[in-house]
Amino acid sequence: MKELIEVGLVFRGFVLVNHVFKTINKKKGKEQSVDDLRGAFISAISSFIEVAFTDNSLEYLESGNFLFIFKVDHVKSLDSNEKEPIILFGLVDKSKKNPDKLVKKFLGKADPILQAFITRYNNVDFSEIEQFQPFKDILKRFFL
Numbered sequence: 001m002k003e004l005i006e007v008g009l010v011f012r013g014f015v016l017v018n019h020v021f022k023t024i025n026k027k028k029g030k031e032q033s034v035d036d037l038r039g040a041f042i043s044a045i046s047s048f049i050e051v052a053f054t055d056n057s058l059e060y061l062e063s064g065n066f067l068f069i070f071k072v073d074h075v076k077s078l079d080s081n082e083k084e085p086i087i088l089f090g091l092v093d094k095s096k097k098n099p100d101k102l103v104k105k106f107l108g109k110a111d112p113i114l115q116a117f118i119t120r121y122n123n124v125d126f127s128e129i130e131q132f133q134p135f136k137d138i139l140k141r142f143f144l
Contacts, residue, residue: 001109003102005066006091007139009117009132011075012084013043017132019139022093042070042089060103065095069103071110075118077126088114090143113142 008018045058060069069090074083090106117135124131 001090001092001102001105001143003093003097004090004106004143005093006089007143008089009135009139010039010042010087010089011077011126013040014129015039016126016129017135017139019136019143021140021143042068042087043085045070059107060099062094062099065093067092067094067099067102069106071107071114073114073118075121076123078124079126086114086118088117109142113139 005022005024006018006020009016045061058070060067067090069092071088072085073088075086076083088110092102092106094102116138120135121132
């Protein structure tokens with residue numbers, strides 16, 4: 001996807017792994033980690049949708065020339081008896097493109113990559129974030 005800026009996976013508000021295809025100019029004075037902000041934002045939106053609506057159908061948010069696209073599945077962490085949401089996100093440049101087509105294109109690739117991650121990391125200790133870094137290459141190859 002040539003419009004893709006970044007793709008990643010969020011669990012409990014933390015970006016476990018991501019790949020940046022293009023950089024976005026950051027505003028001066030914004031020192032906080034963008035990954036931390038994105039992870040918290042994505043988790044908060046997902047939790048809000050889960051609580052506020054019976055149909056967890058939020059697929060994307062638009063902001064200016066950007067789309068945040070989400071696909072939620074569930075994975076079990078070693079420290080929990082329940083499966084919890086794992087969120088695949090894509091940040092996409094939508095300038096000059098139809099948002100619906102971009103969302104459809106991204107979501108068409110979402111299920112296989114989520115299943116690959118879940119199969120590989122189900123029931124592991126999710127506090128050890130470094131273990132997910134090898135998956136970065138898989139994300140990159142999958143979305144090229």
